Amino acid sequence: MSIEIKNIKRNFGSFSALNGVSLNIPTGELVALLGPSGCGKTTLLRIIAGLETPDSGSIHFQGEDATDIAVRERGVGFVFQHYALFRHMTIFENVAFGLRVRPKHTRPNETEIKRRVHELLNLVQLNWLADRYPPQLSGGQRQRIALARALAVEPKVLLLDEPFGALDAKVRKDLRRWLRRLHDELHITSVFVTHDQEEALEVADRIVVMNQGVVEQIGSPQEVYDNPASPFVYQFLGNVNLFHSRVHAGFAKIGDIELELDEHQQIQDSPALAYVRPHDIEILRYPDGTSIQAKISYIHAVGPIVHLELKRLDTNAHVEVELTRERFDSLKLNEGETVFLRPHNLRVFLQN
Amino acid sequence: MKNKHNKNTLPGFNLSLGYAVLYLSLIVLIPLSATFFKAFTLSWADFWQAVASPRVVASYKLTFGASLIGALINVVFGLLTAWVLTRYHFFGKKFVDAFVDFPFALPTAVAGIALSAIYSTNGWIGSWLEPFGIHVAYTPLGVVVALTFIGLPFVVRTVQPVLEDLGAEVEEAAASLGANRWQVFYKIILPAIWPALITGFALAFARAVGEYGSVIFIAGNMPMVSEITPLIIITKLEQYDYAGATAVAAVMLVISFILLFAINGFQWWSNRRFGNAR
């Protein structure tokens, strides 16, 4: 089922959590809402679920207006951040809950409930825990039970709030791969909230980057990583170096480098910020006219990628560079040496 | 009280709040306000006559004086009890801990007759005190004993959780810095628990001021000597002096409200300030 979100606004007191958010989620996609805490992503997810009501704007499921449909009739599956398992019920009863509370005429009989619950428990590979209670399970197990419980009502949309947030690093990695595979099997339109860029980049078909109640960028993981639409996205996804610069008549000047910018022809002497990823900076032994002189202050050479910290000689600004082990070895760099930096893929944003 | 900024999807807000406010109004607020309306029907002179006659003033002195002494006794022994229950191990500790709430559970009339039986001149304790010329039952001292009894759990139960949550680490730190046990107590522990002590004291005092059942059996109820204010209200009622009873009740109510709001305000303040007082 596709989801359309049209110009949603939501305030808490004088704080604007969502300030005109619009979004289309096609059927069967796995979408990540990514942003720092306070960006409104959880509020948006809860609005899609019907757990919050927007001040204005509308939500459409498969083209039909669902804004005023009560949460219990929306037919969404929701996995809560802390799972919200009913602690006084067994795992079996937790998963069966959504079936048992149906009105009599649509409620499956006991054998059917049993069959369905065990099927779901098998799907999440935890059938052997059916008679336990939630406190007796590990975090990862609870997470999977929460998912099975949400799937029991055969939702058209699956919503997950920070699904891996409360788990430790190892379990988190396993679970997110598992979720990806599960999604590929079930193809339920799914939206999950996360503040972890790595998680979003690895799991999602598409990423919605949010900040301060607005959508900054929507795109595939590749797009948002390689072509960030705004300084915020640049800084939020991956490491980035920031150079102060000036833009004048279609040219940006960063140190000795002059960069031609077609889109800023009309700009007269304006301050700007140039962004470049650490792995997009080349290190040269000798100057080539379009490079910046810098001194290596620290080398961290463990693993396949070598991290260098440098200090620009002209501005004393701090620069980070990532090299492959191969390149690093061929350059034979040492701490304290002076080298020349040549950035590729510089993106310039005007400061106003 | 409208659910304005809170578009909560949980059901039942209007129903539950509406019912709660209606019930609160019917059982508590409207009947309480009746006291003040009735009191306002009195002329100032009559009102003053009712609340400031010598016999009534003597009852205030006894009620507040005995409540104060009782609450202070409870501060000392309540702190001691809370300390012993959280810090030391002894046989029957769990039982003693549960039993601290006994004054909450025991009907006040039973407490009253039991206390007057043991503190009367031929009672278990009274007969021991008799040779020293100490009379407890049927004197103001008896009032203090009864009010100490009913206020006993308050200080223990407010201080106990704070003592439990007080990390051992800070005491160890103080000890490692060279503080002796007594210095640790009055420089580290006492500052942490004093909001709870004051709260417990105020709760015990407020409860004692209004107490009736446990006191009247042991007090002797002699006008000007051992007659508490709640008894004055009853006496006036029995003489069909409704206006007089209401006037005294209004005075007591105002004092109760002040105590309640002072306690709530103090707890709010100390929660913000210390974050640990209950």
Added chain:
Amino acid sequence: MAFSGGQIDALVMLDKKEDLMSVTISQYTKYTDKVASNRAISEAAWVRYTLIGLTLLFLSLFLFIPLAAVFTEALRKGAQTYFAAIVEPDALSAIKLTLIVAGIAVPMNLVFGVAAAWAIAKFEFRGKSFLTTLIDLPFAVSPVVAGLIYVLMFGLQGWFGGWLSDHDFKIVFAIPGIVLATTFVTFPFVARELIPLMQAQGKEEEEAALVLGASGWQMFWRVTLPNIKWGLLYGVILCNARAMGEFGAVSVVSGHIRGLTNTLPLHVEILYNEYNYAAAFAVASLLALLALLTLALKSYVEWQAAKNAADIEKEIKE
């Protein structure tokens, strides 16, 4: 902007934060016996034993001896007198009335407590803390005044007194007045127990039930009620103890009509004032037993609730 970033999720997830807070508190080194055995921060043995001794002496004087006195006095004239005092018709009718009164007042305050706690713990609204203070009000009012207010409302000279006597309906000096006064003095017990409990539990489980298609009542009966049952029981036990034992408030509205409007505590008073000590203490011993039963139940419920809380903490920590 009034709030800085980060506060919005703080708003949404307030309930979770509180759960986490309770975990942090419990993670402090609690002052257990283990810690107390640490020599650096404990007292010399003689100090410990003196303090324990003083405490036990104080508690004996004020708690254990009075309790023992009740049973000793009750049985002073033998078991036969004791049982005679209890099965005597006036005593039986007092027992009956006490049960009736508690049987009405406790459920009324139970329903109120759940409703008030639901609104206060799960929703934000203006005047919430004021309402919470008002709920505590009856604890601050002298029981005598609590009785008096109903006399002023429904007594012969009260607001509705004329109307009531015209319609030949008695509230004061009759059972309805006793029920009302008892309801007043036991008013806050259940609500006070439930409000902090439900606040700490948050709303996630209820929301989960709704998302899974439960109706409001299904959510309440299947999720909310099972989660608060120990707190509820705790409040009811305390509420019941006070309802059955209330003396001052009931004394004002009852009229002391033997066999009709006498509750157990009032019956004790009458017997005592008639110098019928053995009978007075015999009836009092029933109330003392009730108090002991209350303490036992209370300890059991506390133990159960602590066990539950430990489970929840475990659940969040992992």
